[in-house]
Each structure stands twice: as structure tokens, then as C-alpha cells.
Amino acid sequence: MSEEFEIRNKVAESGLVNFDLSTLVPKGIRKGIDLKDFLFQEMILKEKDFREKVEAIDTEEYKDAYIYIYNSVDTIVPLWAYFVLTAKLTDTAKKIVFGNREDLEVILMHNAIQTYDFEDMRGKRVLVKGCSDKEIPENAYIELVEQLKPIVKSLMFGEACSNVPIVKN
Template structure:
């Protein structure tokens, strides 16, 4: 038999792989279009609006991430957003104004800002470049801000093909 030993140089390198998709908060995302609460999808009539808000089944939003948007060409007063948020705040995990992408940016912002990266102190870190999930670009920017003072070096991509970002 041969005395050749196959070595995994990547495993021996001390490189820590970081997959940002692991920080994506789990849970259902639900959009609420305010046009559905408007008279003829154009006009906010306060009494009817309040009645429709009161009729919302909050169980449908239990532990969900909710984004509120307005697809109608109608001006909606700011207090309308207050009312719908007040109705859902007890059951939804998070409520934001904007589209689904806005929600994802905010969720990833919170995830990156609150994650404890101290176990990466002084390590060589490789941020995974490909993911099955869509990650907002801003999450990568915030990740670099968090890791720069901690890690020995930062790379982006895959172990076999990566781009060096910085070395401390």
C-alpha cells in the first residue's frame, strides 16, 4: 500500500466559514396592502377604515413578519399606519412600512447588529458567496463593519476560490 496521505488543506487552514443565510430570521412574511382598506381603493373614509381594521383577524399574523404598503394611487394619512400597526403589534413579530425587500433589509440589519461575533475574534473568516436564500447587499456591508475590528482576515467566496477583503 502507499504511504501517501490525503490532507484537507482547507480544513487544516483554520479558516472559519460564515454563511450569512444562517442569520436570516425564520418565519412567515405577510404583506398588507392599504388599498384593500380604502373606499373604492382610492379614498380613506375614517369610519369605514377603522371598521375594517377592527375586523382584522390577528391570528393570521401570529408570529409573522408584516410589511405594510399602499399600491393605490391614493394619499393615506400617517395615522392610518398607526392604527393598523396598533392592531397587529401584539401578534406580529415585526411590522414595517414598505415592500418585502424593505422588510428583508431591516430584518437582516437587526440580525447582523445583534449577533455575537466574538467567537470569530482573531480568526481567518470566509464569508460564503453563494446561498439558496436572497441576502440583501446591505447585510454584507454591515457584516464587514462588524467583523473588521475582530477577525484576523476576511475573505469572500468559496474555500477553493475566494477574494481577500482585508488582513489585520
């Protein structure tokens, strides 16, 4: 085959590092626990009833799960209640947070980005993939830029054929 008709992968030859943030999304089951289910008439926290309901939780149902605890009713819940519920589940769950599913995902991605070793991207041209089949919290992209900006030669967002330059060092 002559050189003028040779098919070349210019993206592969460019030295561009493609990074897909969705690869950092922790795998595992997400489960929510609504505190209203532990309240008397879904309104009042009675300590004895609350503790009995927490004690009755089958922790195997939450084994290796990412749990978010929330309260869907407008009731004041004392802080110790979160302690009791968390203490029951902490030995079996992977992570427990207060908030909704989105809050859980933000925290999980924060932890993943903070613990990821980006050293292999030092001094390189990095393209952060723009499309993903997984939902990525916007905050994860902000944290990613914080991690990459000081170490990369250039940072881009999008796809190899169409990207937006972000940083050039």
C-alpha cells in the same frame, strides 16, 4: 497508508472560519398588507370605514409573521392610519415594517446582524460564503463587513477554493 498518499482536508486544517450569512435570515412567514384594501374605492381613506376594516382583521392570520405594510395605489394616507393598523397587529406579529418585501428583508437582516455575537471570530481568518440558496439583501453584506473588519485577522468572500481577499489586519 503512507504519508505521501494521505488525504488531508487542508481547508479544515487552515483555521479558516466559514461563515454563511444565510444562517442569520430569520425563519418565519412573510405577509404583505396593501393599504388600498382598507380605502373607500381604493382611493379615499374614510376614518370610520378604515377603523372598521382594521378591527375586522383576524390577527391569528398574522401570528408570528413578519409583516410589511405597503400602498399600491397613488393615494395619500395619513400617518395615523399606520399607527392604527400597527397597533392592531403588534401583539401577534414578530415584526411590522412599512415598505415592500425587500425593505422587510433589509430590516430583518439588519436586526439579525446587529444582535449576532461575532466574538468567536475575533482574531481569526473568516471566509464569508458567496453562494446561498436564500436571497440575502446586499446591504447585509455591507453591514457584515462593518461588524467583522475591526475584529478579524483577515476577511475573505467566496468559497474556500476560490475567494476574494477583502481585509487583512
